[in-house]
Amino acid sequence: MARYIFITGGVVSSLGKGLMAASLAALLQARGFRVRIRKFDPYLNVDPGTMSPYQHGEVYVTDDGAETDLDLGHYERFTGVSARQSDNVTQGRVYQTIIQRERRGDYLGATVQVIPHVTDEIKAFATADTEDLDFVLCEIGGTVGDIESLPFMEAIRQLHNDLDRGQSIFVHVTLVPFIAAAGELKTKPTQHSVRELTSLGIQPDILLCRCEHPLPDSERRKIALFCNVRPEAVIPALDASSIYAVPTQYHAEGLDEEVLRAFGIGDAPKPSLDRWLDIMDRQQNPEGEVTIGVVGKYVGLPDAYKSLYEALTHGGFANRVKVKIKWIDAELFEKGDDVAANLEPMHGILVPGGFGVRGSEGKIASVKFARERNVPFFGICLGMQMACIEGARNTAGIPDASTTEFGETSEPVVGLITEWMGKEGLQKRTAETDLGGTMRLGAYPAKLTGNSVVAGIYGTDEISERHRHRYEVNAGYREPLEKGGLIFSGMSPDGTLPEIVERPDHPWFVGVQFHPELKSKPFDPHPLFASFIEAAVKQSRLV
Ligand code: GLN
Numbered sequence: 001m002a003r004y005i006f007i008t009g010g011v012v013s014s015l016g017k018g019l020m021a022a023s024l025a026a027l028l029q030a031r032g033f034r035v036r037i038r039k040f041d042p043y044l045n046v047d048p049g050t051m052s053p054y055q056h057g058e059v060y061v062t063d064d065g066a067e068t069d070l071d072l073g074h075y076e077r078f079t080g081v082s083a084r085q086s087d088n089v090t091q092g093r094v095y096q097t098i099i100q101r102e103r104r105g106d107y108l109g110a111t112v113q114v115i116p117h118v119t120d121e122i123k124a125f126a127t128a129d130t131e132d133l134d135f136v137l138c139e140i141g142g143t144v145g146d147i148e149s150l151p152f153m154e155a156i157r158q159l160h161n162d163l164d165r166g167q168s169i170f171v172h173v174t175l176v177p178f179i180a181a182a183g184e185l186k187t188k189p190t191q192h193s194v195r196e197l198t199s200l201g202i203q204p205d206i207l208l209c210r211c212e213h214p215l216p217d218s219e220r221r222k223i224a225l226f227c228n229v230r231p232e233a234v235i236p237a238l239d240a241s242s243i244y245a246v247p248t249q250y251h252a253e254g255l256d257e258e259v260l261r262a263f264g265i266g267d268a269p270k271p272s273l274d275r276w277l278d279i280m281d282r283q284q285n286p287e288g289e290v291t292i293g294v295v296g297k298y299v300g301l302p303d304a305y306k307s308l309y310e311a312l313t314h315g316g317f318a319n320r321v322k323v324k325i326k327w328i329d330a331e332l333f334e335k336g337d338d339v340a341a342n343l344e345p346m347h348g349i350l351v352p353g354g355f356g357v358r359g360s361e362g363k364i365a366s367v368k369f370a371r372e373r374n375v376p377f378f379g380i381c382l383g384m385q386m387a388c389i390e391g392a393r394n395t396a397g398i399p400d401a402s403t404t405e406f407g408e409t410s411e412p413v414v415g416l417i418t419e420w421m422g423k424e425g426l427q428k429r430t431a432e433t434d435l436g437g438t439m440r441l442g443a444y445p446a447k448l449t450g451n452s453v454v455a456g457i458y459g460t461d462e463i464s465e466r467h468r469h470r471y472e473v474n475a476g477y478r479e480p481l482e483k484g485g486l487i488f489s490g491m492s493p494d495g496t497l498p499e500i501v502e503r504p505d506h507p508w509f510v511g512v513q514f515h516p517e518l519k520s521k522p523f524d525p526h527p528l529f530a531s532f533i534e535a536a537v538k539q540s541r542l543v
Helices: 019-032 071-079 093-102 116-126 150-162 186-198 215-227 243-252 255-262 276-284 304-318 330-334 339-343 359-371 382-395 421-431 452-459 475-483 526-542
Strands: 003-009 035-041 088-090 135-140 168-175 208-213 235-240 287-294 322-327 348-351 376-379 401-403 410-417 440-448 462-469 469-472 486-490 498-502 510-514
Touching: 003 150, 003 287, 003 382, 019 071, 019 135, 019 243, 035 071, 035 093, 035 116, 035 486, 071 276, 088 243, 093 116, 093 135, 093 401, 116 135, 135 498, 150 168, 186 287, 186 339, 186 376, 208 215, 208 255, 215 235, 235 243, 243 276, 243 322, 243 452, 276 304, 276 330, 287 304, 287 359, 287 526, 304 322, 304 526, 322 330, 322 348, 322 359, 330 339, 330 359, 330 410, 330 475, 339 359, 339 475, 348 382, 348 526, 359 376, 359 382, 376 382, 382 469, 382 475, 382 498, 382 510, 440 498, 452 498, 452 510, 452 526, 469 475, 469 498, 475 486, 475 498, 510 526
Parallel strands: 003 135, 003 168, 035 088, 035 135, 168 208, 208 235, 287 322, 287 348, 348 376, 376 510, 401 410
Antiparallel strands: 410 469, 440 462, 440 486, 486 498, 498 510
16 A cells, blocks of 8 residues: 655745655665655646746646646656656646535535535545555645645645554655844754644644754754754755755765654665765766757746756766756847857757747747757757747748738748648547647657667657647648758658657757657657767867
């Protein structure tokens, strides 16, 4: 039977609970246990799919097509366990499920209430599909004391009681701030936070204390005394040099040991941390450096491109180089900033996914620069669509090429599938996947042309990658685009949807309709990112 680790946060938000959960799961996995991490978000959106990247950062997409919190990306990157729809639940979805049920009359006239109906639903989400697991880590979003997280706190309190003794524990992540004027770390906020938690009926077993300075033994003992935990269960969590240093750092502080002790597991194998040590070695001892220009819309907002940032870093691990990312606001190129002056120092140019017309001409200008100057180019989702529009305009003699996403156009090189596909083809697709005018979400297979650049990179001609888009490159433009040198080298298995384009006569020019960054892992860098960074290393030797 699975054991449960409930993770809550106190004092302030942004303490890195998600990374903590991912790191603890990685440590348990390194000892041979089977793990899964779940995230409970107290907000009322049904999922983060409709939330602005400014509010919420990246929307992470799972194989089974769920739009989820970006913490699920950390979970996957740290454990290699593919996240599922059922691993992220929001309060909005809980209420939606209950209200639909109520409208159907399923409650047989009963009054529907937070306790037990909402809490039961939360407990059902936490415990579903856990048969083949040793540990389920449940991270509760938000901070103790928030009104909206109360049903989740109550649900985990109940679940702790429902489960057998020793089958679940509570880990509370808090902040121990340093007051410069006093020159001291302060434990009072942690004491208050734990008091708040205990008032909800939850006594934490382990406290993970984020601090910017080493926690003296005296303060550790003080926290233990006031918060009713053993001193060894007060784990200092100093800021790490990199997120990939967190698992080994927490291990050195005894986190996994304490967790196992709290469960009464005395005979667990020692963790094998070789892969984490190897990643840290690659990160700390790079043999070179490349600069990648990411030309996008949400600059100054690294969380909006979280997985992309990590995947580029992984590409660096694969090549033992440091990847410096220069975020470039595409809109500035429309306002007169010089494209060449900005992009000349780059060893690779990447146009990421995005929505809407703002900055698009700047992105197209960046594709043109990369193509003409033979600089490695990687277009992802909207980036591939921009590469096709650039190719149509400048190498296929279609000057009015555009996408219907930006408004009406006489040359819809990119459009909604319903707009460009013939009736017969459309019926074929919609019968299978219900695509018409909605987002294509989750994993889809693609078939690669045997002798293409990408088939060489992947080492196979059949792949599966994750999608999140509404618009598709119009296969009707294949001939003129290919004549202009832009080859459709990956298609949906039925041959209707272009999934990958490439320029074989260019040092490295690839556009993909999917999001490969979502599947990259530090210990298993995505082949496209590894290859793109390799090309950037070659480019760096030329300039
Ligand atoms: N806006 C484009 C579409 O919906 C691309 C989406 C994306 O880049 N994720 O097709």
